[in-house]
Amino acid sequence: RDIAPSDVLAAREAGATGVVLEAGATNSHALILARSLGLPAVIAVAGLLSSVTDGDLIEVDGNSGEITIGETVPASAPVAAGRATPSATRSSAPPVTRTTDGRVVRLYANVGQTADVGVALAAGAEGVGVVRTEFLFLDEPPSEQDQYEVYREMADRLAGKPLVIRTLDAGGDKPLPYLPVAPEANPYLGLRGLRLSLAHTEVFRTQLRAILRAAVHGRIMLMYPMVTNAEEIALANEQLLAARTELAASGEEAGDVAVGAMIEVPAAALRAEALARHAAFLSVGTNDLAQYTLAADRNNAAVSYLYSQTHPAVLRLIQATVTGAHRRGRPVAICGEVAGDVDALPLLIGLDVDELSVAPHSLERVRAAIASLSYPECVARTEAHLRDV
Structure with a gap:
């Protein structure tokens, strides 16, 4: 239902690329940490835990606050390990x-x-x-x-x-x-x-x-x-x-x-x-x-x-x-x-x-x-x- 900051770090280390919670608060330290790590997050999803099972594929849109529960991910399927990175990997960003x-x-x-x-x-x-x-x-x-x-x-x-x-x-x-x-x-x-x-x-x-x-x-x-x-x-x-x-x-x-x-x-x-x-x-x-x-x-x-x-x-x-x-x-x-x-x-x-x-x-x-x-x-x-x- 909810998570602590330590859970966010553990999830990222395990390869998680997003966060979805049945409860949660936008300004909790756990969600602040998720944002700082570039992990899209959606909270307050009523009935989430009764709607998903381990292995379900969930598409998370942190901008719109929407999730899509899709087909189960095959056990052998690769899990995307990347997360959003700034397009300014170039050095063109202005210094001031x-x-x-x-x-x-x-x-x-x-x-x-x-x-x-x-x-x-x-x-x-x-x-x-x-x-x-x-x-x-x-x-x-x-x-x-x-x-x-x-x-x-x-x-x-x-x-x-x-x-x-x-x-x-x-x-x-x-x-x-x-x-x-x-x-x-x-x-x-x-x-x-x-x-x-x-x-x-x-x-x-x-x-x-x-x-x-x-x-x-x-x-x-x-x-x-x-x-x-x-x-x-x-x-x-x-x-x-x-x-x-x-x-x-x-x-x-x-x-x-x-x-x-x-x-x-x-x-x-x-x-x-x-x-x-x-x-x-x-x-x-x-x-x-x-x-x-x-x-x-x-x-x-x-x-x-x-x-x-x-x-x-x-x-x-x-x-x-x-x-x-x-x-x-x-x-x-x-x-x-x-x-x-x-x-x-x-x-x-x-x-x-x-x-x-x-x-x-x-x-x-x-x-x-x-x-x-x-x-x-x-x-x-x-x-x-x-x-x-």
Whole structure:
């Protein structure tokens, strides 16, 4: 009926080329991961499990949301192992994305696997806006060396382009066995993201040491998820300093990293200027920001009619984030799913967002959409959209 992020990765490794669910939610982490991997997905298919059997061939159209259940695949028939790849495997993609009147919007990629970096570069990404490190290490606690090797490989592939590594964003619907959490009545309001890392400082510092070591070899920035206040950033930075000290004591070289914060909590958006005093950049995670603003569980289909990442109240919080950050000279990115929604792009550009980070397979479509827009038009559309609030 539904799946977890780990199921998506296991299915892809087994050769799956699409996802169909009887339940599911568009903004669940499992579906976000499927999109980032280029796997077409259709959800909320009533009666699916009673209509198919093992071996049935299902044609999946992720654009229209339609599936066709066909004849059974013979046991000896080959299974298509490929998935959609950007047509821009050529190197002709423009290095900078601009509106028709020349306004620059930096375009980056969200990645959850090392292979995603190559797909992103082929599609003309200017760098990686989010590495979802929890998807890299779902089962066992990774060693410092394991993490260092993955981060360095990504940095090497990017060859000087930005690489934003988000520290483990576990909890909620992304439990990690090596970051245990006691049963909670409401996990989405409990130990998640940075809160959980600060409760497991040994695991946190192991990751920070790996990031610092990899930063010697590339333009690496780190980002804390689920930040609520400046005090959390200060506590996390204490762990970062401790990690740097530990590396120095062991004779390991550590690189310089800029530190950023994700804005997913309404309180953080309203206090963006205060956070920007402690962070070099802010990145808005609209998936959770919408959930917390609208009191609508992103994974609950029964309240999906309330969930909208372009709700005027959500956009007001993005606007507050941009205003506060820009007062401190800090750039603001959008790394939630709304950044890949071409219908929402005029609103984000109209809010003066500096950067967008999207699934690698969405880069070409988003770039083309931005190139068809003018900044004054975007501002006008945004102002009209916000008049109701």
